[in-house]
Amino acid sequence: MDPDGRVQCPYDPNHFISENRMQYHLAQCKKKNPKKAKKMASCKYNARHVVPCENLQKHEANCQDKTGGQETAESGGGAESLALILTERLGRGGGERKPARYRKWAPP
């Protein structure tokens, strides 16, 4: 019974955390994975968005939590997010088909 869309932990791909626990989990997991944490950076628009440092700029350029209404994805970052969404949906493998009501997607 977990209707929440779970999000993969950026520090450990085996962790799937529901959005409301994500922030807490990130703090914990960051301590356990200091090496990985060094290479990750959090999005300035949403602390739950933790991405590899080299992707941070790109992420922030396309971040959905960015206010300011710039909607044109300049370098195809949108397609990347879509692929991730699809991957996660497939990974869940549920038989039931729900409409495309996807909770606010948090790109890794």
Ligand SMILES: [Zn+2]
């Ligand atoms: Zn984790």
Ligand SMILES: [Zn+2]
């Ligand atoms: Zn972000």
